[in-house]
Amino acid sequence: MIRSTILTIIFTFIFIFDLSARESISIVGSSTVYPFSTTVAEEFGRKNASFKSPIVESTGSGGGLKLFCSGLGPNTPDITNASRRIKLKEISLCKSNGVKDIIEIKIGFDGIVFANSKNGIDLELTTKDIYLALAKEVPCGAQDDVTCENQSKLWSDVNSELPELPIMVYGPPPTSGTRDAFVEIAMTDGCNSISWIKDLKKKNKNEWKKLCRTIREDGKYIEAGENDNLIIQKLNSNKNSFGIFGFSFLDQNSDQVKGTKINGVYPTFDAIAIGDYKISRSLYFYVKKAHIGSIPGIEEFLTHFVSEDAIGEDGYLIDKGLIPLPEDELLRYENDAKSLANMRY
Amino acid sequence: MNNLSQRNQAERRFKIYGSLAVLVAITFLFVLLFNIFSTGISAFKASYIGVNINLPAQSERSDINPRKEFKRQVYEMFPQVKTRSDKRNLMSLFSKGAIYEFEELLENSNKEDINGYHWFLAHADVDMYIKGTVERQGNEAGRINPSRMQYVDVLVEQNLIKLQANEYLLHSADSREPELAGIKGAIIGSFYAILIAFIVSFPLGVLSALYMEKIALKNKFSNTIETNINNLAAVPSIVFGLLGLAIFLNFFSLPRSAPLVGGLTLAVMTLPTIVIAARSAIKSVPPSIEEASIGLGASRIQTLLNFTLPLAMPGIMTGTIIGIARALGETAPLLMIGMVAFVVDVPGTPLDPSTALPVQIFLWADSPERAFVERTSAAIMVLLIFLVLLNLLAIYLRNKLEKKW
Structure with missing residues (x-):
């Protein structure tokens, strides 16, 4: 009895070591792209009975690219999602590990919204207001080149036209891609609207970066973790607070929260798609060309993902809150996917 | 005083x-x-919409396209719907799963007459409104805009929307559509992982406890090992995840996201708990019994296997079950070995990619779709029930089998 158990265990292990091949596509990467990627994975699995549904892991854009670039073979992912473009540093890491041919697909845009409870007031902000309210160091006094620690407690301290409400903003922590994008687009834009800071960029880029992209740490900006649902709950319980999160969360919770008008534009689907609402970023995924052929279904998955049915104007991902690409760009990536063209950087 | x-x-x-x-x-x-x-x-119930099915005669049914046929059946209930966008709005009240339900129904249509009212799964947006999770504001309710609401109102008026038991929550794996999402995949994944963790860690833990307590010499070396095992029990679980990543995935190249690797990692994590529990159980077996056994001529191994171990078993089992219960609730180590993933297929073997119950909770809690909020809580309820059952089992074993001296 005992002997046979031991034998079974040994045989199981031999059997396991024999199993190096993988049958399902492995996808890693950004948590922002995750809802879209999983939707396509599910739909793909359902439509193509001959392939297994791809497995999607949410590791963050940076973490995903690190795994993706760690080498070739069934133990490395085939596809990674990213809510930003791959960096040159990452491309060279990929190359040094043998991942030479990469296909780049842009799937659409994601807006980043500034929102508050539906029962709260309607605020109209400019990116400058946002910068002055949330940056760690802000210009002070009439003189140029002088900055001091951000002392604003009320929105009216930032801009006298704004109401006397306390500044209280819930947002993602520094590890989040949403935060990176928000800082890079909204804060930087607001920062550059002050002319001497804009000039500083040419003179001392590091100093400029530090000034524009550091968020205050005195409790006015509250890091609420990566969970956007949590931020929405907080906004509900305190109607004076604001939150920063992705457009899809605003779309799903439109009965509870509303988007703030920034630079005169509301964060609506159309405004983001046309490009009137500026705080948005592109979403990508990257495919390891060397795995096509050895892992079944990658090519088919690619064509399915870029199809009109998925990311076209009426595609099912649009219902999930993805902002579609303009016609010509969609066509370009569709061609790239069909011809398996290497990325151009 | x-x-x-x-x-x-x-x-x-x-x-x-x-x-x-x-x-x-x-x-x-x-x-x-x-x-x-x-x-x-509320997640244990789901909204279903009644559709009056009226199929063409048996002879003309040979080449029905289920998708088109289902839409035709729905449009017939609303003769005023003509334009493409109206049709889209109307169909958007149904879940993607409704088509599959209809396909299943069609397969049965050869055997029996299926004409009449049948109930098809509604979209999560409708479900949220029917359950009152999303409040109605004028002609809108969350994602249901006025052009969709007009159909909902008609359906509600005609009593064609009803709440009944959610057939998906316990019978399907993860899905991106909240109304189709279930925890079966996660439960099976957890079951495999826990089973493997038990198979690996229990014999290892008991043997090492027995050896350390009864056979090994007591010296500086064995003291060091003892202290280290006690410390190991307090190591944060994410560290075991990194260990699993380095050993099982990178060195042994086992498949990523598989419950087998999850189980092995959890086994390493539970091992110290089992060793500690087993040692104290073995220690509490009265020496008089062992001495009597040896005095009657039994060898040391015979004594250990026939007297010490059976008498210590209730204590060992209690410790093991509590260790396993802790492993059941772990997410962190699974993160590193790829079990925090979206898996649509229910795993068939411990080598298929899968998630675990706490991981499913974590993933749903992070999803933008509103309807996942109630499903997150439902999954927590199921996890809590399993944990309570495991703890009850531990208490039962302790009370039933424990001998008082």
């Missing part, structure tokens, strides 16, 4: 503090449980 009354007072105060502490703890627990149950209970 004065001293005595002071001491009595102190005693009374202490009693009050103690009962207050218990009260506060219980209140927290009840608030938590109430919160989870009140949000989660």
